[in-house]
Amino acid sequence: MDEAKIYNVCLQRVKFQITNAKQKPNSGADVEGRKILESYCTGDVNEIIDILELYDLDSLDRNALHEKLEDLAYTISILVRESIMFDYDENGCLGLYLDQKRRPGEECEGADAALAASAQG
Numbered sequence: 202m203d204e205a206k207i208y209n210v211c212l213q214r215v216k217f218q219i220t221n222a223k224q225k226p227n228s229g230a231d232v233e234g235r236k237i238l239e240s241y242c243t244g245d246v247n248e249i250i251d252i253l254e255l256y257d258l259d260s261l262d263r264n265a266l267h268e269k270l271e272d273l274a275y276t277i278s279i280l281v282r283e284s285i286m287f288d289y290d291e292n293g294c295l296g297l298y299l300d301q302k303r304r305p306g307e308e309c310e311g312a313d314a315a316l317a318a319s320a321q322g
Contacts, residue, residue: 207273207276207277207280208253208254208255208273209252209253209254210253210273210277210297212277212280212281214239215238215277215281215285215297216281218238218239218299219238219281219283219299222236222238222299223299233300233302234300234301234302235286235288235298235299235300235301235302236298236299236301237290237296237297237298238285238296238297238298238299239296239297240290240294240295240296240297241253241294241295241296241297242294243294243295244289244292244293244294244295246261246262246263246266247261249266249295250266253273255269255273270287270295271287273287274286274287274297283299284299284300284301284302285297285298285299285300286298286300
C-alpha cells in the first residue's frame with residue numbers, strides 16, 4: 202500500500218512530508234493551523250489537472266476541480282491517517298496541507314476499512 206498512487210499523489214511521499222512537518226513543530230504553520238506539504242506553484246485549472254492527472258473530471262472548471270480535490274484529500278486522509286487538505290495560498294497557488302486542527306479520521310470514521318479495501322482492489 203505504501204507504493205500506491207492516488208491520481209498523481211504518491212502516498213509514500215506524503216507520509217514522508219508529514220513526518221518532516223511534524224519534526225518541525227513550529228515552522229511553516231499558518232494561522233489556520235495548517236502546514237504546507239507541497240505546492241504545485243500554479244492556480245490554473247488546466248495545469249492542476251495535468252499535474253495531478255485528474256482526467257476524469259466531468260467538466261474542466263474550478264467547481265469540478267474543487268469537488269475532485271475534496272474527494273482526493275478525503276481519500277488520502279484515510280489512507281495516511283492524517284487530516285490532509287488542498288487549498289490555495291496567498292499567491293493563488295494550489296498546495297497540499299497537513300491540517301493540524303482536525304484529528305486524523307475525524308470526518309471519516311467507519312469509512313476507513315471500506316475505502317482501504319477498495320483502493321487495494
